[in-house]
Amino acid sequence: MNDIEAALAATVVADVQVSPDGERVLYVTSSVATEKDTPPAGTLGLVDAAGGTPRRLTSGSAGDRWPRWSPDGRRVAFLSDREKRGSAQAYLLDLRHGGEAVRLTGHDGGVLALEWSPDGARLALLVAAAGDEPREDHDETVAGEDVGKASLWLLTVPDDAAAGGALPDQHRLSPADRHVGGILDYGPATFGWAPSGDALVATFTASPVFTDQLPAELVTIDLQGGVRGLGTVETFSAMPRFGPDGATVAVNAADGALPALFTLQTVPAGGGSAQLLAPGHPGSFFGFSWLPGGEILAILQEGQQQRLAVVDPAGGPVRDAIAPFDRPGCVTAFSVSADGRRVAFVRADDTSYGEVYVADLGSDTPARRLTDLNPWTREQDYGEVRELSWTSFDGLELQGLLVLPVGYQKGRRYPLLLQIHGGPMGAWLHELRRYPCLDWSQFLARRGYAVLLPNPRGSSGRGTAFLSGIAGNYGEPDFEDLMSGVDAAVDLGVADPERLVVGGWSGGGYLTNWTITHTDRFKAAVSGAGIANWVSFQGTADCRSAFDRYFGVVDEDPETHWLHSPIRYVKAATTPTLILYGEQDARVPPSQGHELHQGLRARGVETRLVLYPREAHAVVERDHQADLLYRVIDWFDTHLSGQ
Incomplete structure (x- = not known):
């Protein structure tokens, strides 16, 4: 099995839930890839917080997910599509007696989420709208009409649920x-x-x-x-x-308007003005949980790492929640015990897709790792990942990651991939990403490339002002940030300035398109799900309101949108460009790729457009992910070697 096949067989942790007493940990595992025409599968696992051998609570090919402990810790409610794949229902598993899980719901559209009431008597359900009824007399659709809405329901949990019995009482709220x-x-x-x-x-x-x-x-x-x-x-x-x-109610929301996302705020439950927590903090908050004493535990991204931090709504300093790790990494999910003393969490790093850990809040004792889901990674060669800082054109200090080739020798220069992250409100972090096809760095490091993973302005992890630094001019200052990062890699003696390639997905695809129409320093490019024309994009994509926050309303200011459209500058492009899209992508429609492809062809620039059927904005099918990775590697190798 080669490195690509191994990565696409990896197991990832999708959720983690510690029991109310802090003694056991539930978690959900799934694969980084799905098979053709098959919904994602998921399995519930259980492990003692003290350590030991994990055991499966569920098995099979169904999608089991979203487990939640009852307040007394005796039962687990979860979602599963075991009866009809792709449409999950709520199930109840009694850990006292064992046996099969009992189905609680039969909603036509399925259930999306559930939460126990504090007394354990009810479940709140988020229920999806039922699918459209078959129409015998016509098959046309009307855009934007009859879009199904998710609704909140209440279900009374029976004390003695039994398989095959009547479904419990539930009603829409x-x-x-x-x-x-x-x-x-x-x-x-x-x-x-x-x-x-x-x-x-x-x-x-x-x-x-x-x-x-x-x-x-x-x-x-x-x-x-x-x-x-x-x-x-x-x-x-x-x-x-x-x-x-x-x-008080806490929310994860923007400070003002997008793109100033990822702040914590509180609002009086009886109504009133919102209060921003940790104002001016140079980081980004992703998910949170209240602690019994009134403080908040949250995932905090600072730079290229994500850690657990405690936030004081009364204005105290943000502080570390657990003992630090000895290597950089990224916490992606967590859950707290009822007394607020123990936390279970998922943490990834440069050579790990994520494992389940448990730690005591406020303790100096290191966290305990409870799972070992991908032992094969210890047999893989990984390029060393270094933090890199540099100064942009206007004096702003920037950060990113530099992945060195496997077998790196100081003093030798290597071909360099500039890989640009999406969002733009994202960031490259110390982690092996859930979808290998979106992070090409280690695959190319094994093939003799250095890879620059920059976090230009507009990225998360540096505070609100940094996130908002591209509002009104997305593509301009961040392009300069990227080019100065490449210069820094060259100045270090790592990158060969004559062997540079560039690529990215989504927002990274857009900046790739901007790059190839504003410089000829790259020998090849791969543009994945990237925007080529902001005017047509705003008329066809499903996310128009988000980018209104960057460029204004398109019909009120089409000039600004056109000014920042790579297709406007396509006559300057010379870089051979591979263009990749999911055929069902509503976020960045494939029509954007067709515009770029036709524009480059008209100018005589070598280009190829590849469309993946059934795929939306993220490519998830195993064969498609593999094909994408092999195409990326082949495109870069071919245009650097001339063969």
């Missing part, structure tokens, strides 16, 4: 004309219970369509369906949660 939650491909965890159990907090939007998400309504809902508005928030998935006293 949220209004029919509102969508509960955010963009479903960003995760549906957008509701939470009040500590008293008499209300929930959630976000409402007009529909699940990306462009309808901004802004979202923050609301509380009582158990009779009464709705109280708490204002609006700029967010894709706010994950609102009541504080332990029930008087």
